[in-house]
């Protein structure tokens with residue numbers, strides 16, 4: 001085995017370990033954070049009921065009184 005091959009193998013192992021660790025910590029952090037919901041939050045202007053609907057919904061019907069409401073923007 002030549003010295004070049006040894007150095008290459010050494011670097012490859014270290015890079016592989018670093019990549020594995022980075023992936024591991026990234027996945028672990030994602031596991032701790034609450035999964036970001038893409039749903040929009042709506043609050044009924046008529047009965048104050050708070051509900052969610054799909055993110056591409058601009059106007060959503062209140063499930064309680066059927067009034068059309070706009071999403072709450074944060």
Ligand SMILES: [Zn+2]
Nearest residue numbers: 044047062065
């Ligand atoms: Zn309502």
